[in-house]
Amino acid sequence: MSLAEPAALPVATSAAPRLHVLKRFSNRFKASLPAYLLLLPSLVFLALFTYGAMGRVLIDALYQRATPKAPLRFVGLDNIASVLADPGFTGAVVNNLIYAVGTAVPSIALALLFALALARTHAVNSALRAALFLPVLIPMVAASALFLFIFLPNVGLLDYYIGRLLPVLPNWLGDPDIALYAIMIITIWKNAGYYMLFFLAGLQAVPEDVMEAAHLDGAGPYQRLRHIILPELKPTFLFVTVIAILNAVTQVDHVFVMTQGGPSNSTSLVLFYIYQQAVEHYDIGKASAATLLTLAALMGLTALSFRTMANREGGS
């Protein structure tokens, strides 16, 4: 028997009139059964590697050892409290906020600028688009290794060129006042080209006739941008902002490669803090608690953005 024959299932015949809620539910289930079947493979893997792991984190976050040889015992929310009281965590959150805003805003602005400049498709623009997209193709770890040499104090590429202009050469990754911004530059360089793609796609969707009408009505380039293009790009903005913020939390490869959170914790981001708790401190309880807090924040953010998007679609 083929799995693609849900009509053969006996469920549909058993429903009595007063159970019409159940019947409706079962009918709906029957109708969407093939969809569930199609989803099954990815659900299995999501359950194994995502939801299973999340469940485990939830449990681990509730247990702690008092001393190294003591057994694990249930501590409730103590781990979460100790994470929130840890200056290492709050420092990482503050760094992460600066990092998120400081990478999202410039990279989105640059991406929009690139997209507007290269919106028309011809050979030169295609080549330029490819050039701007190139950083996306370089793995973050490789890019970080490259930038490690660019940022080398005194002898690196950057100091070699701007060294002639500055009286004192900055130690890009060794000075706690500068290191986080050095890290941010890489993120902006790497992500702007990626976000440009979304804006290019968004620009394709700006209705041609509206633009033409505006042109005929004598609207200048700025007016067209301000009153037609930007409003049409709103969903793209929203989407790209969410992606940029998620990236700011989840993409920390360069912190691992270049600074390990240093100097003096100035580039420690939340994900790196979790890694340190789990690996260096070998404190699974605290690492899990910090993971839970991060997950909650990210899920809240995602839910909010999806709702905003759904509202917009429903309203239009």
Next chain:
Amino acid sequence: MLFSRRLMLGLAMAGTLAGALAVPAMAEGPTEIDLFFPVPVDGKLARDMGTLIKEFNETHPGVKATAVYTGSYDDTLIKTRAAIKAGKPPAAVIMSANFLLDMQIENELTNLDSLIAADGTTKEKFLGQFFPALQGNAVINRSVYGVPFHNSTPLLYINADKAKEAGLDPNKPPQTWAELTDWAKKLTKREGDKVTQWGIAIPCAYDYCGWMMETLTMSNGGRYYNEEFGGEVYYDTPSMLGALTWWNDLVYKHKVHAPGATPGPAVSTSFISGNAAMMMLSTGSLTYVRDNAKFAYKVAFIPRNVRNAVPIGGASLIMPAGLDADRQKAAWTLIKWMTSPEKSAWWSRATGYFAPNMAAYKTPDMVEFLGKNPDAKTAVEQLDVAKPWFATYKTVPVRKTLEDEVMLVLNGKKQPKEALAAAQKAADETLKPYNAETSLKLP
């Protein structure tokens, strides 16, 4: 069409499953063991390790060892711990020598005493093969938990050409901090306020920074930690204060050392490019310097203020806890083979680390190598004054509390005295649970 594709898929999956099930059933012949190994220096080591294990398997038909590359020292610790938790520990691991104590506290190591006794030898005799400086990181509570595999000490590297240019004799390297300060001043070149050549570079990034602080503190007569007990570090002490103050003076008083925290690779690049005339760096970088320096260089002992003393670095071979008897025996055979004089000497020449087995330096190949590369001898000679690498309960976080503060000092944001007091306080806090269970658990 759909049906047949599903059938094919099903058959393929069944085949894979059957294959997976059949493998353990057939594993009757040699004992199969895994060796986890990190590559802390460069990619070539992975190939050398492959060569070494292949030779072992060819000469030991009863054992089939597989070398598993596990990333950095830190990654190797993570992967080993994950494997232990999953109930499938590797039979042997090349582990950073200062992680052993922490693993022993967590009950993650196999005590090697009984295996040594089963060979009909004594602990003293077994450890006697290795340089005495290396034994401190291998022995915990009088039991052997690790076998030294490759090791290093910090060295002073000098650009001999620049020294001659400045009127200094590279054959008489600085022996004291006073002499070193003097050399660094003479080797620093300025154009107005701008420094075009630094006198000296000392690395400070996580891991390296703590090691260099231990080096300077030891040369200043002090100790970094309690070698007998994992619950104490000595950050807020006169010897460490002197060490950090001198480092701070090199940066801000004498202005012969670049400000800020500079990681190891940046220091070696700076030295190779002639931007720094001297540097303190591991013997592990000797091969790199030898291959890349386009100038004459000299290596020397780390200069002293109070005494000549340096810490060791490097890695030991360990066996995780929870191995069955067969795999324990096979792993022990592998470990003894890898740390034998011939193999130890071969690995040393391939990597630049020194060979922990003293007899390695009596093998003909090694005598010839040292004749050609006398600089490799300095590292071995310095071993006479070497002492163990710091290892405490939670070594890495305890070390990091000091490093964060040292970085602030090198960036001119804190004075040495207050920085060390803060580091001591934070370290004591991290060590608290261990002390609660040991030194402060009173009847």
